[in-house]
Amino acid sequence: xxxAVKGGERAIDNAHQLLASRRRGDTTIAELGVEQIRQQxxxxxxxxxxxxxxxxxxxxxxxxxxAAGDLMEAIFLLRAYRTTLPRFGASEPLDTTKMQLxxxxxxxxxxxxxxxxxxxTFDYTHRLLDFTLLAEGEYPAPDITLADEPKPCPRVLDFxxxxxxxxxxxxxxxxxxxxxxxxxxxxxxRAERLQALAxxxxxxxxxxxxxxQRGYGRNHPFAGEIRIGDVEVWMTPAELGFAVPLGDxxxxxxxxxxxxVGDSAEQAQFTRGYGLAFGYAERKAMGMALVxxxxxxxxxxxxxxxxxxxxxxxxxxxxxxxxxxxxxHLKLPHYVDFQAELxxxxxxxxxxxxxxxx
Amino acid sequence: xxxxxxxxxLQPAFDDPVLDAQVSFRAAxxxxxxxxxxxxxxxxxxxxxxxxxxxxxxxAFLDSDTPLWLAPRFDTPLIRANLAFHCGCPIVAxxxxxxxxxxxxxxxxxxxxxxxxxxxYPDQSCTLLIQLDDLRAGIPLRWRGPGIKDVRGVxxxxxxxxxxxxxxxxxxxxxxxxxxxxxGEVIGLPRSTRVLIETEEAA
Amino acid sequence: MNLSNASGAREASAYNFAYLDEQTKRMIRRGLLKxxxxxxxxxxxxxxxxxxxxxxxxxxxxxxAAILGADDVFKVIDQGADDTTNAVSIRRFFxxxxxxxxxxxxxxxxxxxxxxxxxxxxxxxxxxxxxxxxIPEPLRFIEPSEQExxxxxxxxxxxxxxxxxxxxxxxxxxxxxxxxxxxxxxERYVMDPSPIPKFDNPKLDMSPALMLFGAGREKRLYAxxxxxxxxxxxxxxxxxxxxxWDECCAFCGSSESFLDxxxxxxxxxxxxxxxxxxxxRQRTEENLQ
Numbered sequence: 001x002x003x004a005v006k007g008g009e010r011a012i013d014n015a016h017q018l019l020a021s022r023r024r025g026d027t028t029i030a031e032l033g034v035e036q037i038r039q040q041x042x043x044x045x046x047x048x049x050x051x052x053x054x055x056x057x058x059x060x061x062x063x064x065x066x067a068a069g070d071l072m073e074a075i076f077l078l079r080a081y082r083t084t085l086p087r088f089g090a091s092e093p094l095d096t097t098k099m100q101l102x103x104x105x106x107x108x109x110x111x112x113x114x115x116x117x118x119x120x121t122f123d124y125t126h127r128l129l130d131f132t133l134l135a136e137g138e139y140p141a142p143d144i145t146l147a148d149e150p151k152p153c154p155r156v157l158d159f160x161x162x163x164x165x166x167x168x169x170x171x172x173x174x175x176x177x178x179x180x181x182x183x184x185x186x187x188x189x190r191a192e193r194l195q196a197l198a199x200x201x202x203x204x205x206x207x208x209x210x211x212x213q214r215g216y217g218r219n220h221p222f223a224g225e226i227r228i229g230d231v232e233v234w235m236t237p238a239e240l241g242f243a244v245p246l247g248d249x250x251x252x253x254x255x256x257x258x259x260x261v262g263d264s265a266e267q268a269q270f271t272r273g274y275g276l277a278f279g280y281a282e283r284k285a286m287g288m289a290l291v292x293x294x295x296x297x298x299x300x301x302x303x304x305x306x307x308x309x310x311x312x313x314x315x316x317x318x319x320x321x322x323x324x325x326x327x328x329h330l331k332l333p334h335y336v337d338f339q340a341e342l343x344x345x346x347x348x349x350x351x352x353x354x355x356x357x358x
Numbered sequence: 359x360x361x362x363x364x365x366x367x368l369q370p371a372f373d374d375p376v377l378d379a380q381v382s383f384r385a386a387x388x389x390x391x392x393x394x395x396x397x398x399x400x401x402x403x404x405x406x407x408x409x410x411x412x413x414x415x416x417x418a419f420l421d422s423d424t425p426l427w428l429a430p431r432f433d434t435p436l437i438r439a440n441l442a443f444h445c446g447c448p449i450v451a452x453x454x455x456x457x458x459x460x461x462x463x464x465x466x467x468x469x470x471x472x473x474x475x476x477x478x479y480p481d482q483s484c485t486l487l488i489q490l491d492d493l494r495a496g497i498p499l500r501w502r503g504p505g506i507k508d509v510r511g512v513x514x515x516x517x518x519x520x521x522x523x524x525x526x527x528x529x530x531x532x533x534x535x536x537x538x539x540x541x542g543e544v545i546g547l548p549r550s551t552r553v554l555i556e557t558e559e560a561a
Numbered sequence: 562m563n564l565s566n567a568s569g570a571r572e573a574s575a576y577n578f579a580y581l582d583e584q585t586k587r588m589i590r591r592g593l594l595k596x597x598x599x600x601x602x603x604x605x606x607x608x609x610x611x612x613x614x615x616x617x618x619x620x621x622x623x624x625x626a627a628i629l630g631a632d633d634v635f636k637v638i639d640q641g642a643d644d645t646t647n648a649v650s651i652r653r654f655f656x657x658x659x660x661x662x663x664x665x666x667x668x669x670x671x672x673x674x675x676x677x678x679x680x681x682x683x684x685x686x687x688x689x690x691x692x693x694x695x696i697p698e699p700l701r702f703i704e705p706s707e708q709e710x711x712x713x714x715x716x717x718x719x720x721x722x723x724x725x726x727x728x729x730x731x732x733x734x735x736x737x738x739x740x741x742x743x744x745x746x747x748e749r750y751v752m753d754p755s756p757i758p759k760f761d762n763p764k765l766d767m768s769p770a771l772m773l774f775g776a777g778r779e780k781r782l783y784a785x786x787x788x789x790x791x792x793x794x795x796x797x798x799x800x801x802x803x804x805x806w807d808e809c810c811a812f813c814g815s816s817e818s819f820l821d822x823x824x825x826x827x828x829x830x831x832x833x834x835x836x837x838x839x840x841x842r843q844r845t846e847e848n849l850q
């Protein structure tokens with residue numbers, strides 16, 4: 001009877017083998033390749049890369065395969081691998097005005113330099129199950145020709161900033177902290193907040209962003225611009241002294257235009273929230289931008305009315321690897337603590353009648 | 359940064375960077391956990407004026423995240439070149455921003471400006487690595503506090519001014535933590551240790 | 562876990578000794594120096610993701626990875642037992658990544674990683690205990706904000722904790738905390754001793770062993786040096802007292818150790834056995850002689 005609560009090495013090994021077998025499923029069906037996942041589940045790969053904080057499509061696809069499609073487990077696998085990687089240095093800031101755009105929309109201006117580019121999107125698809133996907137087949141290629149050379153495309157919010165209607169975001173030159181190497185202290189800097197949100201759980205940020213729309217810290221957002229595409233990563237190695245390109249990564253960037261602040265009518269300015277994610281990850285970038293703006297409450301002297309505006313609450317709970325771990329640890333044995341509670345509650349109940357009779 | 363001509367100064371560091379660093383760390387941890395008790399710290403060779411124990415502490419704890427303040431005696435091309443190469447620690451002229459400081463006995467009468475932490479973050483303070491000729495040649499003092507069962511007699515050869523400086527920079531939990539190194543041994547003196555001189559409390 | 566089964570040995574060789582890279586170890590080691598120098602104070606550290614979930618001992622594992630050496634003999638217990646699944650998993654992890662010797666015997670171990678217990682066998686000088694900590698902040702359940710609790714520690718303002726304990730007494734007639742029972746370390750910091758039963762609290766006081774505490778998710782580490790005063794909070798009219806059982810261990814007959822309660826049949830009959838499996842085995846062997 002005592003053995004039942006004991007695991008032992010054999011039980012663990014067996015559990016791993018059972019899991020491997022469940023992941024593989026029916027062996028008469030062809031095994032899923034990592035390259036297939038990478039090519040055909042790109043949005044899952046993007047989410048795992050973003051929240052796993054590592055841009056590597058192949059490893060993200062491998063993690064999804066290994067995790068049997070559990071994206072949080074895949075994110076965790078990628079994070080644990082990322083921890084062990086050596087740091088060669090930091091890249092130059094990405095210049096997203098030089099993106100090779102695949103999609104670019106603004107909800108604030110009907111037309112603007114660079115134009116509106118719908119690109120691949122679920123928007124305007126009717127959410128009807130496409131039964132033709134049950135059968136394998138080829139799909140017609142889109143009837144468009146892409147520009148050979150990427151043209152620089154100015155950001156929508158820069159037009160507003162140029163007109164003085166919005167504060168320009170400036171690099172203050174301060175060293176950028178790294179929340180994966182230094183513990184967060186509160187109040188956190190915006191750089192630290194954005195890092196935490198970029199790694200944060202999409203569902204959590206979506207829900208918090210949504211809560212601000214429903215009045216828990218309302219800030220009147222407009223989707224100023226969402227752009228998706230490839231951007232070059234540059235780095236300046238110390239021994240060279242000049243920047244060299246390392247390659248392209250796909251990113252999604254969202255800038256929200258939010259209600260104005262200012263001490264007087266002349267000084268009134270729009271405010272902004274910022275979201276950035278690896279790969280094609282529109283929902284994540286929008287949720288992040290909403291929450292980023294909400295967390296600027298203190299900066300703008302706004303009253304904190306909702307959870308999305310509470311920095312410590314948001315940043316300490318947005319990480320799904322941390323959250324999933326701590327919730328799942330409840331599965332571990334707690335019989336020592338529980339025994340301590342049992343002893344206590346029995347003692348309290350034994351003594352209670354005596355004290356009532358006094 | 360390594361200067362272009364510094365490579366001829368370079369000497370080997372730990373024989374086994376992983377395991378020697380671990381052994382040196384455990385000695386340092388033990389030294390601080392049981393203040394006053396000498397521990398072997400002999401995995402490194404001497405480096406110029408740096409004793410094996412002093413250099414071992416450097417190799418075990420310093421890297422690009424730890425700005426180091428160097429006493430003039432240790433500010434030599436040899437020591438700079440090897441610390442830059444093996445540890446990569448920035449060497450700083452301002453005491454305030456140093457996380458570690460390498461001192462000799464000539465520096466002990468002035469511990470001003472080394473960061474002794476804040477009430478909220480007392481851990482964000484400078485650790486002093488103090489090289490002495492010997493760890494036993496001084497008058498015995500009685501140490502008490504965490505890590506000491508009752509009282510421990512320790513006879514580090516230190517000037518009275520050191521104890522005055524230490525007291526001046528102490529307001530627990532704020533304070534300075536010290537390692538005393540000589541030859542291949544180290545003694546730890548954390549801020550939590552209460553040192554009694556004769557019967558009167560000095561620090 | 563991503564280091565598993567047959568390919569484990571090959572994968573392990575791709576990682577550094579004890580898994581963590583040297584820069585991370587140095588960061589943790591520097592934190593440990595400060596933790597020892599300021600007993601009971603929670604040092605923030607740049608906690609890393611480990612290949613085990615947060616909440617499953619990642620804080621303890623990071624400390625273990627930072628301190629473990631080739632000559633260490635390593636023991637892991639969870640709920641006092643060496644053979645619970647998570648203890649087995651963590652012990653295997655370090656046997657694989659650091660190649661250290663492991664043991665189930667408390668007296669043979671130089672480093673003991675634990676979740677929720679302190680061994681019954683008295684610890685000795687030179688031993689290091691590594692505690693896995695879920696919530697390092699003893700004031701967290703009274704004040705959720707880190708900014709606030711940090712200020713309370715800075716000001717040594719522990720009034721809210723005493724109020725909470727006293728409210729327990731008013732409601733229940735007793736302090737209603739049975740585990741993770743707060744202590745004062747060296748008359749300064751109030752500290753969470755990790756979720757050990759309060760039965761184990763007296764073992765912390767003036768122990769010859771070094772006690773290290775690691776909270777991975779919360780990114781805090783703290784320490785109690787050997788021979789340090791550790792006092793459980795109480796009141797003059799409600800002094801601290803540990804749990805006692807009317808029963809003895811069904812295996813070794815101990816009436817001194819912390820007991821686990823087992824329900825052995827459908828009628829709810831109970832038996833009690835030692836939670837510390839090594840202690841129970843020792844005593845059973847002695848009884849047979």
